[in-house]
Amino acid sequence: MQSLEGKRALITGGSRGIGRATAIALAKEGVELGLIARSEESFELVRKDLTELGATFVTSAADVSQESDVQRAVREIEDQLGPIDILINNAGVAARGSFQDLSTEDWKKVLDINVMGIVHVTKAVLPSMIENNRGDIINISSMSGLKGTKGSSAYSASKFAVIGMSESLMQEVRPNNIRVSVLTPSLVETDLTRGKDSDQRNPDKFTQAEDLAEYMVSQLKLEQRTFIKTAAMWATNPFE
Template identity: 60%
Template structure:
């Protein structure tokens, strides 16, 4: 029997748009109170208002997940407002493309700092709460680029391959505490990150939409606590 999510508290990073926004709304529809983290306060404010129209609490913090100091302060503040977390969705990420030699070293480093170290910083601050509760869920959004490298994506692939390795090891560490760690590797999703944020109606029938990923996460979270999906890949049925 699927478990209810009502009354739980979730933290969603990259929550100002795309997958993060749709995930926050999907959680709210299940009765989950939602903490929101992203870099742009204006978009966070809009998402928080939408979440609250669904009858749950929302709180947000505009931070850069690559900053350990900002993340630590944000988690403390959001916990004070919402209570301790049960669910963590690590969705925040950036994508910078360019050949290995052409890409600016700072862009390469920033990709790792956000996509990999950002997940580390947020998880490091939330995980003690889950361990204290002896239960919870962590979902890390990797990418198909974490399974297969392509030309022009050395930094992005490195960050997403690394995230899968971290997720695998963390999963083994926290299973004794009844904490589930899922890693997801979606292919093309129509978001601003992938350059498909303004999809035509025809494209919307071809490319996965943020709400598809959100719906999938809700299904995973509602699984009976005795089971979880360690890693999973999501593909558009026919994106050509």
């Protein structure tokens, strides 16, 4: 397996949940980190984590749904770290409710962040990957991108789109030695998925953000000649 030490990774939604866990896991491998999240205040906890690890990192607050905001943030990060080797498109939101009850604004928010956010960030990072003839892009989709369920029409639509976009991009950039993967986890215990009963949940029964982070590190360490296109992660036995 290849070493990740000295590589540079950009993680969206990098201040908490899967993004924070992935930042910590990559920092332990010697990866330099650029983190994007919506607000400066949200970085407080992950900054503390990474400082304690002695990691090299840069944070930049940006709304991934806004192309100009993304371009500014990526410039700030690359000016300090250099060209990005690894992109983790993790930022996402959900809107729950029946198809009829979800408003146009609900749909627009979910699609702008979950789909166009990936478009904006990837477009900002991809040129340097192509120039360097090397790179890794991991897009976080969901089991909702493989099977729609009641009350998740907007979220499912966005996550189906992520899978299609990822597969098309993968075919385009394989000749540039760029590996594009998509993850489709089932329920992961994060702020996005926690419900009112989360305090009663046994963490050993549900997939945790750290589990996804550990998997992504292992995938990135595969020799450059191969990659895993799609991976579905499930909790082994979430049933009481």
